[in-house]
Amino acid sequence: MSLIPQLLLGADPLGQPIAQTLRLANRHGLIAGATGTGKTVTLQRLAEAFSDAGVAVFAADIKGDLCGLGAAGAPQGKVAERIASMPWLTHSPQAYPVTLWDVQGVSGHPLRTTLSEMGPLLLGNLLELTDSQQAALYAAFQVADREGLLLLDLKDLKALLIHLKDHAELLGDDQALFTQPSSQALLRRLSTLEQQGAEALFGEPALRLEDILRPEADGRGRIHLLDASRLVHQAPKVYATFLLWLLAELFEQLPERGDADKPLLALFFDEAHLLFADTPKALQERLEQVVRLIRSKGVGVYFVTQSPTDLPDEVLAQLGLRIQHGLRAFTAREQKSLRAVAEGFRPNPSINCLQVLTELGTGEALVGALEDKGTPAMVQRVAIAPPQSRIGPLSEAERAQLIRQSPQAGRYDKAIDRQSAYEMLNARQAEALPDEGVKAPPAATKPEPGLGEQAGDYLGDLAGQLMKTAVRQAANQLGRQLVRGLLGSLLGGKRR
Known part of the structure; x- marks a missing residue:
C-alpha cells in the first residue's frame, strides 16, 4: 500500500x-x-x-x-x-x-446558537418567510445593530418586533419595509417555531467551535x-x-x-x-x-x-x-x-x-x-x-x-439568560412610564457557583462567551462582512 x-x-x-x-x-x-x-x-x-x-x-x-x-x-x-x-x-x-x-x-x-449569530437570512429560511416578511426581519435586525440590542433567543426578537410596532421612528428609512401585516406574520411564525420545540436551539452558552x-x-x-x-x-x-x-x-x-x-x-x-x-x-x-x-x-x-x-x-x-x-x-x-x-x-x-x-x-x-x-x-x-x-x-x-464522562459535561448543560434585547426594552419601557408603577425586570440571573475545579471551568467558559460577544460588538471586520453576505446575517453589517 x-x-x-x-x-x-x-x-x-x-x-x-x-x-x-x-x-x-x-x-x-x-x-x-x-x-x-x-x-x-x-x-x-x-x-x-x-x-x-x-x-x-x-x-x-x-x-x-x-x-x-x-x-x-x-x-x-x-x-x-x-x-x-x-x-x-x-x-x-x-x-x-x-x-x-x-x-x-x-x-x-x-x-445552542444565538439569533444574532444566525442572522436574518438563515432565520428567514427557517421561518419560511415571504419577500415582504424577510424585508421586515432585515429591518428589525438593522435596528438591533444600531441600538445595541443583543438578539440571543426568541423572546428577544419578539420583544423587538413588538417594540417596533409602537416606535416606528427607530426604523428610519426602513419604515416602509416594516408593515403591520409583516410584523404580525413574523410574530405568528415565531410562535409556531416555539411550538415545534425550536426555542431550545436559541440562547447561551452557544456552541464553541474550539470544543x-x-x-x-x-x-x-x-x-x-x-x-x-x-x-x-x-x-x-x-x-x-x-x-x-x-x-x-x-x-x-x-x-x-x-x-x-x-x-x-x-x-x-x-x-x-x-x-x-x-x-x-x-x-x-x-x-x-x-x-x-x-x-x-x-x-x-x-x-x-x-x-x-x-x-x-x-x-x-x-x-x-x-x-x-x-x-x-x-x-x-x-x-x-x-x-x-x-x-x-x-x-x-x-x-x-x-x-x-x-x-x-x-x-x-x-x-x-x-x-x-x-x-x-x-x-x-x-x-x-x-x-x-x-x-x-x-x-x-x-x-x-x-x-x-464527556469533556463538555457542565459547560453547556445549564442555560444562561443574560441582559439582552428583552430585558433592555422592558427597562426602557419602565423608565418611560415611572408613574405607572412599572418596574424594570431583574437583571439576568447569574449562574450559581459550582465547587472546586468545575466552578472555575464554568466561569471561564462564561467569560469566554462574554469576551467573544464583546469583540463582535466592537469590531467591524471586513472578513466577516463576506459571511454576512454568504449565509449568516446582514449584508455588510457588523456581527454581534
Whole structure:
C-alpha cells in the first residue's frame, strides 16, 4: 500500500485495498444509496478513519444508531467474514471518543446558537418567510445593530418586533419595509417555531467551535454526534438551518490553511436533501459558494442521501469522493436517475455501472475516489471495510455514561439568560412610564457557583462567551462582512 496517509475504504473484487488520499479529503464527498444498503455503516467507517487520522468529526445521527461509535464492536457473522476476506486490514475492536449533542438536551448536551449569530437570512429560511416578511426581519435586525440590542433567543426578537410596532421612528428609512401585516406574520411564525420545540436551539452558552476541533490526548479526533432522530421528523427546517449555520460559522471563524496533509474537520450531513428543499435561490447560491470555498479552511463536507440527484448540480460538481450504494429503479423516473448516477463516475472498462448499481449487495458500493494528483480515479466496485466500533445503538445507560464522562459535561448543560434585547426594552419601557408603577425586570440571573475545579471551568467558559460577544460588538471586520453576505446575517453589517 501507499505510504501516503489514506482513508481506507475497503477492497475491490480482487481483494486489493481501495482508499482516498487523506490530504484530498477536504474536497468533499457523497454517500448515497437506497434505504438498507449500508450508508450508515459506511459513514461510521469513514468517521473512524478520520478520527484515527486526528481529524475531528461532526455528524448527524438520524436513526440513532451511529452512536455505536462510542462502544467497541463485536464482529460476528457476515461482518466477521468480511474482515477475514481482507487480510491486510488491521481490525481492532475499539470505542471511539464520542460527544453526544441534542438540541433539546435530552439525549446529549444541549446545542445552542444565538439569533444574532444566525442572522436574518438563515432565520428567514427557517421561518419560511415571504419577500415582504424577510424585508421586515432585515429591518428589525438593522435596528438591533444600531441600538445595541443583543438578539440571543426568541423572546428577544419578539420583544423587538413588538417594540417596533409602537416606535416606528427607530426604523428610519426602513419604515416602509416594516408593515403591520409583516410584523404580525413574523410574530405568528415565531410562535409556531416555539411550538415545534425550536426555542431550545436559541440562547447561551452557544456552541464553541474550539470544543469541536480540540483533539484527544492520544491524538485521535473527537467525533461529535447530533441526535437528530426526533428533530429531523418533527422540525426538519430546524435541523437543516442549524447545519447551514454551522457551515457558515466554520467558514467565518477558521483561517485559511492552503494545502495541508489532512483536514481539520469532516462534516457529515445526513438527509442532505433537506438542506436544499424549498431553499430560496439566494440562500442556495450562497450555500454553494460556501461549499466551494470552505475546503481551503480545512473542512471536508460529506453529504449523505438516497440519490445524488437530491443535490444541486453545482454542489455535485465539487465532490471529490463518491460512494454509491445500491439503487432501485422500478419506474421510468428512477431509471432516468439511475443513468444520471452511472454517468457521474469516471468510466472503468471492466465495470458496467448501470448494471452494477442494481446488483450491489448490502455493504457494497461503487466508489469514485481522487488520485494523488487530485484527478478522478476510475470507478471501482468495493466491499466496504467494517467499522471497529459497534454496529448499532448504545443502550440508555451507555449513552448516559458517555454524557457524564464527556469533556463538555457542565459547560453547556445549564442555560444562561443574560441582559439582552428583552430585558433592555422592558427597562426602557419602565423608565418611560415611572408613574405607572412599572418596574424594570431583574437583571439576568447569574449562574450559581459550582465547587472546586468545575466552578472555575464554568466561569471561564462564561467569560469566554462574554469576551467573544464583546469583540463582535466592537469590531467591524471586513472578513466577516463576506459571511454576512454568504449565509449568516446582514449584508455588510457588523456581527454581534
